[in-house]
Every structure is written in structure tokens, then in C-alpha cells.
Amino acid sequence: MPLAPPAIAFAVGIALAPWMAPRAAWALLAAGLAATTLVLVLGRAAHALGPLLAAIAMLGALRGQPTPLATDDVAWLSLPMTARVEGRLATDPIAWAPDRVRIAVDVARIDGVPRSGRISLALYGPAPALAEGQRISVDARLDRPVGFSDPGVFDAAARQAREGLYVTGSAPSTRVVPLEPPAPPWPAVVRRFALAAFAERLPPVSAGLLGGLVLGSRTALPPDVQQAFRGAGVFHVLAVSGFNVALLAGAVWALARAAGGGSRAAAVSGIVAVLGFAAVVGPEPSVVRATIMAVLVLAAVLLDREASVTNSLALAALVILAARPADLLDPGFQLSFAATAGIVAAPMPRGALAATLAVSVAAQLAVVPVALVHFNQLSTIGIVANLAAVPLAAAATVLGLLSVLAAAVGDLAAAAVFGAVWPLLLILRAVAALAAAVPGAVVRLPAPGPAAIVAYAAALAAGLAAWHWRARRPRAIALGVAAALALLAAMLLAALPILTRGDGRLRVTVLDVGQGDAIVVEAPDGQVVVVDAGAGGPARLDVGERVVAPFLWNRGVLGLHATLTTHDDIDHAGGMAALHRLFRVSETWDAASGPRALGGAVMTAIAPDVRGGRPNDRAIMLRVELGLATILLASDVETAGEHALLAAGIPLGATVLKVGHHGAKTSSTAPFLAAVRPSLAIVSVGARNPYGHPDAGTLARLAAIGARVYRTDRDGAVLLETDGRVLSVTRWRPRIVERFCLDPETIC
Amino acid sequence: MLAYTRRQLVLLSLVVAVGGAGLVVDRWRRANPDIVAYLETLDRAPVPPPREPLSRRVGPRAPDAPPTSGAPARPVSRSDEARSRRVLPDDATPVDVNLASAAELERLPGVGPALAARIVEARARDGPFGSLDDLRRVRGVGRATLDRLRARLAVTTP
Numbered sequence A: 001m002p003l004a005p006p007a008i009a010f011a012v013g014i015a016l017a018p019w020m021a022p023r024a025a026w027a028l029l030a031a032g033l034a035a036t037t038l039v040l041v042l043g044r045a046a047h048a049l050g051p052l053l054a055a056i057a058m059l060g061a062l063r064g065q066p067t068p069l070a071t072d073d074v075a076w077l078s079l080p081m082t083a084r085v086e087g088r089l090a091t092d093p094i095a096w097a098p099d100r101v102r103i104a105v106d107v108a109r110i111d112g113v114p115r116s117g118r119i120s121l122a123l124y125g126p127a128p129a130l131a132e133g134q135r136i137s138v139d140a141r142l143d144r145p146v147g148f149s150d151p152g153v154f155d156a157a158a159r160q161a162r163e164g165l166y167v168t169g170s171a172p173s174t175r176v177v178p179l180e181p182p183a184p185p186w187p188a189v190v191r192r193f194a195l196a197a198f199a200e201r202l203p204p205v206s207a208g209l210l211g212g213l214v215l216g217s218r219t220a221l222p223p224d225v226q227q228a229f230r231g232a233g234v235f236h237v238l239a240v241s242g243f244n245v246a247l248l249a250g251a252v253w254a255l256a257r258a259a260g261g262g263s264r265a266a267a268v269s270g271i272v273a274v275l276g277f278a279a280v281v282g283p284e285p286s287v288v289r290a291t292i293m294a295v296l297v298l299a300a301v302l303l304d305r306e307a308s309v310t311n312s313l314a315l316a317a318l319v320i321l322a323a324r325p326a327d328l329l330d331p332g333f334q335l336s337f338a339a340t341a342g343i344v345a346a347p348m349p350r351g352a353l354a355a356t357l358a359v360s361v362a363a364q365l366a367v368v369p370v371a372l373v374h375f376n377q378l379s380t381i382g383i384v385a386n387l388a389a390v391p392l393a394a395a396a397t398v399l400g401l402l403s404v405l406a407a408a409v410g411d412l413a414a415a416a417v418f419g420a421v422w423p424l425l426l427i428l429r430a431v432a433a434l435a436a437a438v439p440g441a442v443v444r445l446p447a448p449g450p451a452a453i454v455a456y457a458a459a460l461a462a463g464l465a466a467w468h469w470r471a472r473r474p475r476a477i478a479l480g481v482a483a484a485l486a487l488l489a490a491m492l493l494a495a496l497p498i499l500t501r502g503d504g505r506l507r508v509t510v511l512d513v514g515q516g517d518a519i520v521v522e523a524p525d526g527q528v529v530v531v532d533a534g535a536g537g538p539a540r541l542d543v544g545e546r547v548v549a550p551f552l553w554n555r556g557v558l559g560l561h562a563t564l565t566t567h568d569d570i571d572h573a574g575g576m577a578a579l580h581r582l583f584r585v586s587e588t589w590d591a592a593s594g595p596r597a598l599g600g601a602v603m604t605a606i607a608p609d610v611r612g613g614r615p616n617d618r619a620i621m622l623r624v625e626l627g628l629a630t631i632l633l634a635s636d637v638e639t640a641g642e643h644a645l646l647a648a649g650i651p652l653g654a655t656v657l658k659v660g661h662h663g664a665k666t667s668s669t670a671p672f673l674a675a676v677r678p679s680l681a682i683v684s685v686g687a688r689n690p691y692g693h694p695d696a697g698t699l700a701r702l703a704a705i706g707a708r709v710y711r712t713d714r715d716g717a718v719l720l721e722t723d724g725r726v727l728s729v730t731r732w733r734p735r736i737v738e739r740f741c742l743d744p745e746t747i748c
Numbered sequence B: 001m002l003a004y005t006r007r008q009l010v011l012l013s014l015v016v017a018v019g020g021a022g023l024v025v026d027r028w029r030r031a032n033p034d035i036v037a038y039l040e041t042l043d044r045a046p047v048p049p050p051r052e053p054l055s056r057r058v059g060p061r062a063p064d065a066p067p068t069s070g071a072p073a074r075p076v077s078r079s080d081e082a083r084s085r086r087v088l089p090d091d092a093t094p095v096d097v098n099l100a101s102a103a104e105l106e107r108l109p110g111v112g113p114a115l116a117a118r119i120v121e122a123r124a125r126d127g128p129f130g131s132l133d134d135l136r137r138v139r140g141v142g143r144a145t146l147d148r149l150r151a152r153l154a155v156t157t158p
Helices: A004-019 A022-041 A049-063 A156-162 A186-201 A204-215 A223-231 A242-258 A263-281 A285-302 A309-323 A325-329 A331-345 A352-375 A382-409 A411-437 A450-468 A473-499 A543-554 A576-582 A639-647 A670-676 A696-704 B006-031 B033-041 B051-058 B078-087 B102-106 B113-126 B133-137 B143-152
Strands: A081-089 A094-097 A100-110 A118-124 A135-143 A167-172 A176-178 A377-379 A442-444 A506-510 A518-522 A528-533 A559-564 A584-589 A596-598 A601-606 A621-626 A629-633 A656-658 A680-683 A708-711 A718-722 A726-731 A736-741
Touching: A004 A049, A004 A309, A004 A325, A022 A049, A049 A309, A081 A118, A100 A135, A118 A135, A118 B113, A156 A325, A167 B113, A186 A204, A186 A263, A186 A382, A186 A411, A204 A223, A204 A382, A204 A411, A204 B033, A223 A411, A242 A263, A242 A285, A242 A382, A242 B006, A263 A285, A285 A309, A285 A331, A309 A325, A309 A331, A325 A331, A331 A352, A352 A377, A352 A382, A352 A450, A382 A411, A411 B006, A450 A473, A506 A621, A506 A629, A518 A543, A528 A543, A528 A576, A543 A576, A559 A576, A639 A670, A670 A696, A696 A708, B006 B033, B102 B113, B113 B133, B133 B143
Parallel strands: A118 A167, A528 A559, A559 A584, A629 A656, A656 A680, A680 A708
Antiparallel strands: A081 A100, A081 A135, A094 A100, A100 A118, A135 A167, A135 A176, A377 A442, A506 A518, A506 A718, A518 A528, A596 A601, A601 A621, A621 A629, A718 A726, A726 A736
16 A cells, blocks of 8 residues: 555645644534545545545645643743753753753742743753763753744744744853662663774774764764765764664564574564664654664565565654654755655666765755755755765765764673774765865755745656656657656746846845844845854854854845944954855955945945043944945944044944944943934844843933834844835834835825 | 676675775775875865864863863862862953853853853844844843953854
8 A cells, every 4th residue: 555645745744833723723623524525425436535634634734833831831931040950861961062051841849839841051061971762950040932023044942942942041060969779770881882982992083073974963963074075975874763773673583694693584584673772862853764664674674575675654744743843944855855765756766876876866856955945055065075975985884883882891702893884984084075175065055945945846847757658759748848847947936046146236234133134135236245144153053154144045036245243242253254164255345345335226335533441442333325325234343432433523324223232331322423423223233132232221312313223133034125215124024014105205 | 606697796706805805995094094184184174273173182072071171070069160260360361251161161250150151042033243232132231240251251163
């Protein structure tokens, strides 16, 4: 019985869930079932499939509805608050930076009152010795997760909400009080033993790589090495996936058969090994998928049945989505299923080399839309790099699995296995580094829309069909032409944001980057200037890489005309290095840059002439003018700088003011505001920042001169768009658009 | 001999070959640590991140040898610590406010455990300090404190 159609229907239903009222879904489910029954009773079985699949889709829509929260769930707490959290660790602590550990606590009590739900806590300070399942108590500051609300940018808070995580918190690690000694469950013990053995017997980077290959644990792998694997298009070997599970099942099968076991014994040992492995590495969607498929295939051997790979893939999807519907939007789920479906569907040629190449090509083609949507990334070198990397990674993974056993057996065995695996790891790293160094190894593109993805899927399907019917010439040719046309349509649709740049409008976007500034100026001719790029650098979230770059890619911006770093504070300059790494930048502006005309807009750098004082006062402002619209980006300039500008008699009048220094008390003095006379003011500020920005007095001064104030902490990104006569402002979080007429003489 | 199938022989020889090669590599690895270290750096970014070695040096996981003071490796009592503060030479390596642990900061004159914890907490919550003046955002660090400590402090900003 084919399971793929119901699985797809179920997934479609989950995807539709946000737009379906539960009552409508129930009604449609009943209608679908009734129609199915009616058609079956009337004896037209062939027509029953449609309504049946519709009914299954409605089941998906119902499953996709958010689960109602228990009345004692931590989500109902009035936040922010400081509280004593008591509960069990849901997983082993995850170290994500030096002196930074993240733990997930299944809550039992808050301040002594019984509560349920889960809280994610960031601990700072020396890593505490904690283990999965341990009961702890910790005094923590609790709050709602904060994400960045920007167009085309990943919102961490939205993702956590999908996963049922509504409360986060932070505490110094010294405040964690274990209520019982750590007694990690056996999978966590095995995991730790394996990682410790790797770290003990291999140089650090190689140990980190083996941890990634075998267990998907990348915390010990330096970011630059991870970046090389990404650039080479072979990052998937660093995640536990069906690849590991298949290797393990295959290795155990081969060993059991070689040891003289029958196929049934081999199948049973394979199932045991696979289930044990899944328990150790944890329930990632890709692991669950591969485990279900492997168990089904091996069970088919056990029962002397023909195994259907397509059906086991579909069943795995049904099981995962029924248990965790939110996984549908998870990149890991999508990559895993897309790649496997591609491999299953693709025709396999004979011969080991040809088959390896076909597997690589099929998987790469199938994941193209997923990689573009989530990572704006198209690996051109991946198909070639995988030819070398996959066999190496396979050998290293098998040896790595073996090394865990060897480390438990004794010194000699461990020396032999680790000695054998180390050269493989070095060669794998070399392959990744070389492939990533090829110019054009990774192409960054805007995320394709649904229409482009559908067209691309149609092209792949038509291509497969053409191959299938290759014996019947006319039909195959027709399908081939259809595939080519669909591919062309997909490429045109996907390239639309790039092709439509430069529509004669000036756009200035003050991005929501938390506490900090990142402003993108798009000139009427489509050229782009980035003014500051938010916080960044190692050991913290790099806003340049995670927010500004995806925003630009999704806007169809592939190169920058110029960047301007207004001053060196980390919340302005931190993300700039990443932008220069990821984009071709023609010019770097500074205080000495004269006025520039870009597509009719004039941009002028204004630098206060202040001796001594605070660095903020020497920050560079940028004035952007088009027609009647003037936008003044005031960076972090404070009182002394504002006075200097006024004393120098520099014209400051502007329609829109990006308020200086995140709305601090020491900026936007009354004389300065009187000179600027902004109608609109934008404060770029982080929610719950410790500086108390924006200052109430500053907001009052802005109100006093009649400026309408927007704030990135509440409004998300603020997008300005103007043709020089009409200015429209979009607040991204609530998606509210306002239009302002700049010419008082006319009606717009 | 006849007890083995061809397949078993292939598998066995594979195991022996891999194990033997592994042992050879292992011996070589032990004998040539310098070459091993060199090979390990080949694919790394040309400039190693400056944070890593420093934070490892002053980090809490290696508290036994803080570079900024001649503090003994044995656990220090509070009076010990006070004494070691007094004998610190003025040209001691500056403490990096973005990298130092709370214990490190506590060694500074006039910085107690509470203030050190607040500095570390502010740093963890809101990110590294952009400048020394940025330390003022920590409750309890005023102009006077900052001026007193200025010579002993450093800021690494990426």
C-alpha cells in the first residue's frame, strides 16, 4: 500500500494549520469522510482517494494547531521576574561559547509553587558539572524569548514558540544548586565517554571533527573549520543523519554475517544497534527518520517481506509529524527528507562510481530549495566535494564508532583505531578547506518563493518522468521540454528580487538587531550602502552574518556599493567584518568621504569636530536626501558632538531622524532637535537593555517637537520608502504601513 | 584455513590492515608531535582567534596559574588574597574586562566578589564592553572606581 500520498497530505495539512480554524478543520474532516463513505457505498472506489486525502490533510491541520497550555504552565507567569526554578535537566548542558552553557529545565516548581513546562536557561561562568535528568534548583532571571523581527530574517523567538518554549532565563552558573548527584541515563554516559575518549586521544580540532561525524556534536569544532565544511557543501557529514545510521546498520550487518550469523540474527543485531545509537545521539528529526527507515527495512528482512523504501520514508514522515508537527518547518527535517526522497526517486546507474555520483547529484538537487530558503546558500562545489568527502566521512565514521568500543576495551585497541582514523580526519579537513577555497564555491541568493519552489519541483518531476519514459521517444521529448520550461520559470521567479532592483525609490531600513544599530540604505538605482552592522565578532551572535546579510540576500542584494562604520563601538561595528567577508564591497566610507550622489539620492557624511571627550561624540552621521525627503542617521553622537555640529552651522534639518545613541539621555538635546525638526523619529534599541534606553526624557523631548516615534524593540525593523514626495513607513513586527505626504502644497 | 569463507578472509585482512596501519600512525604520531601540530593547523584560518588562548589562560577552568599575579597554586584564603593584592606590581598584565573571570576581577584593588559577579553578569547579559568607559554601565562602577582601575584594565574588542 503506497503511504506517500497520505504522508504528503498530512504534511500539507500541518502547513495549512495556521490559516485554519479548528472548527473549519473538523467540519472539512467530517465532510471528507462522509464523501469517502458515500463514494465507496456507491461503488466508485477510484474516486474515493481525493476526499480521503482531504480528510487526512484536515487531520494534519488539527494536529498542527497549537496545543493548549496547562493552567500551571510557566508560560502564564507574569514576566520578567526573578525566581527560584526547580526542575530536571531535559538534556545534558550544551556549551556554546567559553564560559557559556545552555540548559533546558523541565520545571517542577517556581518559587516553591508547582508548575509545568520547560525553561531554557543560559548559565555564565565556569561550566557546572550537571547531567541530563538531574534535579537542580537555580535562582534565575526569567523573561520571554526575544528574537529579531526583520524581513527575511530568522526569528529565534518565533521558532522557540513553535517548539513550546515560552520562557528563557539567565543566571550565573554558581547559583545552580544540584538537588541530587548527577546520574545521567546510559545514553548520556555513552555520549560523554565517547567525546572524552576522542578528546583524550586526538588533537583538539580532529577530536571535534570526529565528535561531529560520529555524534553530531559540533561544540568542540572551531567555527572556521565548520565554515569550511559549509563552504564546501559537505556540512551534512557533521550532523548525525541517516548517513550515520545507515553506516552503523550496514557495518553491524556485515560483521554479523561475517561472524557466521544468519540474516535474521544480523537483522536483529542491526535493529538493536540502530536503536541504541538513536538513543545516544538524541531525537533529531534526521536521526528519527533514518532509524525508522532502517528498522523497517531490517524488520522486512526478519519477516521475509519485500521492503519498500518509499513507504518506509513516508511512514517515518507520518510518525515524526504526528509526534512533533513543528518539525515540519525545521531545516533538519526538510533537508533530511528532501535529500532522501531525491535519492530514492532518482534513477540509479550501475557501477560504484556512477552510483555514488548519482546519489550525490540527486541529494544536492533535491535540497537546493531548502538550502536557499533557510541559508540563502547554493553550493556549486558540493557535488564534486561530496564525491571525496562522503567516502572519507563514511570510513572515519565507521572507525569512529569502532573507536568508542576500542577505547572501552583497552589501550592497544584504542591506539590502533585512533591511529587509523586520524589521517582520514586530516584528509577530510583538507578536502573541505580546498573545496571551500575555490572561488564561487558557495553562491548566495535570495530565498525562493513558493511559486519558484513549486516550479522547481515540477521541473524535477518532469525530468524524472522523461527518464522513466525514455523508451517512448515523443512522450519523453515532451516531458523533457516541460522540465526545461519549468526550470526556466523557477529560475526567473527565484531571480525576481535581483532583477527588480532599482525602481527609483529610496529605501532606508533600520533593522531590529537588539541593542545596536544596523541600517541599510537602498539608493533609487538599487545600489546599497550599509551604515553600521550591529553587534558581532567571535563568541557572540554576529548580527552582520545572521541579520544584515540574510536581509540583504533576500532583498536581492548580492554586492554592496559602500559601508560606513560610524564609530568603533561593538554594537555598531561588530557585524561589519562579516559583511565584508560575505559581500563584495566597492567603497568603505569614513568621515572624509565627500557627498555622494547615488541614483538621484545624495548622501553626506557629517562628522562632529570634537577634541577629546567620548568616542561616541566623534561618531559619523549620514544624511540621505531624495526630493523632499531627508533622513538623518545620527549614530551615537551625544551632547558634545551635537553642540559641535550646531556651532559649526552644518544644516541638520531632516524629515526623519534616526535618534542618536539608542535614545540615551545624553543625546537628542533640545537645541539639536530644534535644528533637525524631525517629523518622524526612529529609535534603534534592544528590548530590556541594561542602559535604560530609550530615556523617558529623550522621548518627551521628541514628543515635544511633534515627532512621531518608532522603536525597533517594539516595532521590529522600521522600513522607510520614498520617491521624494510620499514617504511610507512600515513597522515590520505588526506589519503596519503608514503613508506621509511630504509636499504640503499637493494632495497625495 | 578451510574454516574461513572468502568474505570472512577479506574482512579479517581488512581489520588487520587497518589496525596495523593505525598502530604505525599512532607510533609516528607520538614520535613527531611537532609535525602533528603543524598538520593540525594547515586548514585553520591564518590568524588564530586571539580570545581562545587568553581565555583558556585566565579562564576559570585553569585557576591555578593566573598570569596577572604571583598567587600560589594552592587555594587562597581571603587574607592571602589581600596580601597578594598588595604585592602586585603596578606593571602587571592588565586584566581584560571582556575575558577575565570573576575570580580574576576580584584580584583588582577594591573589587569584591559582588562587584566582580556584577561585571561578569553584565558582560554575559548584554555582551562585551565596548570600551573601559562602558564599564560604567555596571552598577557600582563609578567614575572614581574606573579612574582608579584604569591602569590595570584592558578591553579586547573584536
